[in-house]
Amino acid sequence: MEVAKVLIDGRWETAHSESTFHAENPATGETLAQAFPVSGWGDCNRALAAASEAASGMRTMAGEQLADFLETYAVNIESAAVAIVEAAHEETGLPASPRLKDVELPRTTNQLRQAAAAAREESWKRPTLDVERNIRSCFAPIGPVIVFGPNNFPFAFNGISGGDFAAAIAAGNPVIAKAHPLHPHTSQLLAEEARKAVVSTGLPSGSVQMLYAMSNEKGLRLVSDPRVGAVGFTGSRTGGMHLKRAAEDAGKPIYLEMSSINPVIFLPGALAENAGALSRELVDSCLAGAGQFCTSPNLILLWDGLETESFLESVSSAFQERPAQPLLSCAGRNQIEHGVKALIDATAHLVTGGKPMEGVGCRYANTLLRASGAQFLAHPHDLQREVFGNVTMAVTIANVEELKAILSLLEGNLTGTIYSAKSGADDAIYDQIEPLLRQKVGRLLNDKMPTGVAVSPAMNHGGPFPATSHPGFTSVGIPASLTRFAMLQCYDGVREDRLPAVLRDKIENASTWRLIGSDWVRG
């Protein structure tokens, strides 16, 4: 079988590859037949050249045309859904239904359509007019965007179809996607649908490109290339930090989502009111997708006491009863093994699980660990290590002061959750701990689990370092996510016929909100 081709400048081309790799079926452990290329610099360079060219064409493209592309692509994905879901199921081990077919795929096409609507509306450009002084500014495309997708959402966060992709295109930028090597065939099928949409909607040939893999060194060179506008990355902290330094040293904005343990706090009154239902909610959330969600609750904080003991017992029982789901890769299983060992070395106590599963495929036993607040305070760094998978640690707290000390030592997280009594019994504690948790997380939840991430304009899928690299931006939530891939462009004293349409006195697009003086005005 010949090596898969890369998508460069509108064509599937033979890669200038340094080596090849194969994906695996993590549910069976089987290596899949298709070979995919690890691109050398030649491929990166050709893609960058084509993206630069495309950027010139897209810079002044009407939002309407970008929207057409995004919507056509969404339709194309739906038409090819059977094959795409099958490929993703084979490469990720995630259930074809409901997860891939009924949840993630519709979410992905929904994101593309929301991005299309934002491109069409153009309010994301935040046109700001000082008519008196004839100074006007708006957001404009930043240039070619490199998107590194993660292993855990083969559609919704894929570099060629996910939230970063949709945001970058809607903002008028070409994308060079770096597919995740755990689902190259899925990415290939998606990229082909994107390519067809590029052709049918007349986008420049270099506006959507995809490489499967490259060496770390080539990756660093890619993100720091002068032709790059910005970079989006979702993945591990180690890989992310290397890319971050390379991009930032070259002055390139890079948006990384790297690491989050998503603390969930159960205040005493909440457990007293509703322990049974909360235990089921927690277990569902922890084990969803084998715990391989960015917002999976890895750290549970509860009060010392009998209620907590009984709650943890029921969580532990459920962890034992529920079948361990296949992990995304055997490498992931090895990382979990390594991470659990590190937590135990840092004095955490193993309640259940803590070992790989026998049999076919790559699975790890659903794992619950625990530690006391005092232990956490003695090893705050090692005990807040992210273990990406079906591993959760419960920390039992002696009193509110201890909890406050723990919260103040937490690194940044995507989410933080507080369950409190409906009766109001926990309100005094809530008021004491909320300010500390609030500053450490991008999204604060009450009485619900963090694993659902709605694609809402008000969503923040972001947070302080190391959850992301900048707490002012979100990767989910349109139109906010578009501004990551934009530069601010001011026009000072420029004649009206030379201004972009959104900055002229009279605007044709009746749907665009503009800030004129200090008022938001539409149309």
Add this chain to the structure above:
Amino acid sequence: MEVAKVLIDGRWETAHSESTFHAENPATGETLAQAFPVSGWGDCNRALAAASEAASGMRTMAGEQLADFLETYAVNIESAAVAIVEAAHEETGLPASPRLKDVELPRTTNQLRQAAAAAREESWKRPTLDVERNIRSCFAPIGPVIVFGPNNFPFAFNGISGGDFAAAIAAGNPVIAKAHPLHPHTSQLLAEEARKAVVSTGLPSGSVQMLYAMSNEKGLRLVSDPRVGAVGFTGSRTGGMHLKRAAEDAGKPIYLEMSSINPVIFLPGALAENAGALSRELVDSCLAGAGQFCTSPNLILLWDGLETESFLESVSSAFQERPAQPLLSCAGRNQIEHGVKALIDATAHLVTGGKPMEGVGCRYANTLLRASGAQFLAHPHDLQREVFGNVTMAVTIANVEELKAILSLLEGNLTGTIYSAKSGADDAIYDQIEPLLRQKVGRLLNDKMPTGVAVSPAMNHGGPFPATSHPGFTSVGIPASLTRFAMLQCYDGVREDRLPAVLRDKIENASTWRLIGSDWVRG
């Protein structure tokens, strides 16, 4: 005379200093009497601790109180204007009037008042409500902000009174200002007015603090401290890049304004129409403040030909006739000398100037260099070096293709300017070059010089690297500049009485614009 004290936690305290320094009067070369401390880590650490404490208090402070502080401070500065202007004139050599007293000081208090209005209005928080799903988000304070001010605007960009200071405070953050060592007494007087305003408006004692200087190593440690929220820096590229890496490695957002040569293009028709007036405009802009403005035109691009020769002759004559203004420091003069030599080494030809001035104080002759487009293309890196001062280089272009090649090799700049014929004779060339220049600059000007930076909501004082570190942000222009010092905070499923006031269904502040669904709604 005793060493000046540092402002920590609301009090003027004896510094734990590693050494001391003196400012100089650059107009006379005289060393000034007052000794100022170079702070050791102890001072930085105490300031960080007080700032952390203040951040807790300011996090939920009403915009009204922040506005009161900013406005009181503005009034205090006006009351103390005579002494402040005198100190700045002595330390910088800038004319007391009109520059310091009638231009920069009113601009500074105007900025503080605009920031106050933004804090009061609260629209900068961009409250976004998804009422149906009860997901809500807004910008909130990011935490203690370190501000490094530059040498060239002792009021308007001072770390203790300038745009970054005003934006950081208005967004609800404490500021630790690092005064510029060329105007420590000016900064001391400003800080005292700030301190009094902190007291009279009831801000936490650690909300406004100031150190005069610290070693480079301590500076790097300061910006990467876990207690820091973000950093603002205006200054040299070398210093900026060191701080950038330190802050970014620690996951801290840092906004730097570093380097810009502000290309000005005169298209042939513009010169034909109006050479005399344009020559005067250009000379005024180049020599304003001895060329020590961030937006000073350092690179002039013109067509080869007789019109250009005559234009450059008149510029050269004016450079010779106008007295060279004192520079901000003798070190600055040495840097100019070094920079001019580097440009000449890179084949630029000296037209006039090119040497330090004899006599008292630190001055350098108004300097015009020139090169051909071919020379520029042969040495694009060395010939776009920023020389901070009264030094301008003219590059004469053979044709539009050559100009396009030059523009495509430019680094990022704060501004880019095109002068074109009113008759429309230059329009075809304009259309060809605008797209290239547009992507390289934060602010594009037509037919006016870039040295004026209006404090308008539509202003962008920013631009692609290395002009700044992120092309999506501006340091001038309110409310946009506030968002640099903010984190995005989402509330998901949070009970209404626990939400910040701007996110509740009914908002008390009738002036706040909110994005509800996809509509901007006020009050």
